[in-house]
Amino acid sequence: MEDNEGLNFDKNSGLIPVVVQDYITGEVLMLAYMNKESYELTLKTGYMHFFSRKRNKIWKKGETSGNIQEVVSLYYDCDGDTILAKVKQKGPACHTGNKTCFFNEIIKKENLVGFEILKDLMVVINKRKN
Amino acid sequence: MEDNEGLNFDKNSGLIPVVVQDYITGEVLMLAYMNKESYELTLKTGYMHFFSRKRNKIWKKGETSGNIQEVVSLYYDCDGDTILAKVKQKGPACHTGNKTCFFNEIIKKENLVGFEILKDLMVVINKRKN
Numbered sequence: 001m002e003d004n005e006g007l008n009f010d011k012n013s014g015l016i017p018v019v020v021q022d023y024i025t026g027e028v029l030m031l032a033y034m035n036k037e038s039y040e041l042t043l044k045t046g047y048m049h050f051f052s053r054k055r056n057k058i059w060k061k062g063e064t065s066g067n068i069q070e071v072v073s074l075y076y077d078c079d080g081d082t083i084l085a086k087v088k089q090k091g092p093a094c095h096t097g098n099k100t101c102f103f104n105e106i107i108k109k110e111n112l113v114g115f116e117i118l119k120d121l122m123v124v125i126n127k128r129k130n
Numbered sequence: 131m132e133d134n135e136g137l138n139f140d141k142n143s144g145l146i147p148v149v150v151q152d153y154i155t156g157e158v159l160m161l162a163y164m165n166k167e168s169y170e171l172t173l174k175t176g177y178m179h180f181f182s183r184k185r186n187k188i189w190k191k192g193e194t195s196g197n198i199q200e201v202v203s204l205y206y207d208c209d210g211d212t213i214l215a216k217v218k219q220k221g222p223a224c225h226t227g228n229k230t231c232f233f234n235e236i237i238k239k240e241n242l243v244g245f246e247i248l249k250d251l252m253v254v255i256n257k258r259k260n
Contacts, residue, residue, distance in 0.1 A: 006234055019149050019158055026156030028149055031212040043237065074236040078224050082161040084232040094208050102214040104136055106204035107173065 008080040009036050015051060016083055020093065022100075023072040023086035024122050029093035030101040032061070034083065046071050048087060067091035138210040139166050145181060146213055150223065153202040153216035154252050159223035160231040162191070164213065176201050178217060197221035 009016055015033040022029055032050040034042065038058045041049040048061040048069035062068030069087040076083050094101040139146055145163040152159055162180040164172065168188045171179040178191040178199035192198030199217040206213050224231040 075232040077231040101207040
């Protein structure tokens, strides 16, 4: 369960980019970086911990805002240099108050006909279930 | 439409990590890097282009495999150092033949009750539509 043999922390100065995805809606919430210590803290506690390149220290996501991320599942990619985390997000993921950090549109070629449509449905289903 | 004022290519030696997501299923397919030139090629052609850190050159995703990625929409994040791309993926995204590069499970706490369930449904709907 804590096997990280396939993960390569050396490729990018000890840091691995982590894509964080809402496990209910599939929405990509943010990208942040983990060093080995924050990765191990994440496994140990079940809550997302990252390494801040700016502040040069480990932080627990939501430690001040309360907008914590509970780990549902973690994956690493084919060459072991990126992590994908599916999480239960409390509140908005972004420090701006937006649900996701990716709210700046560069281009949008067409109206999405994919999973976007079902996102709201999943939220309703999950709310009624609880 | 080609406004990239908010994007900061200087933060990570001229490279920006790009999260690539299937626009139909919401699945995160891969993470790769863009320099300014590959970003501009992506905007110009409508197909994903990246910068290979290993080969130190620009590549069009699928140029040899045929598994190209057509851009549906592009976003950048709150601090302008990451891109999210929603794409029409042709074939598998991963060079291993897997649909997504994130096929290595580290932990999975519970059966997902979120968008995973609806992924297959969206594939069926989209197939019937075409």
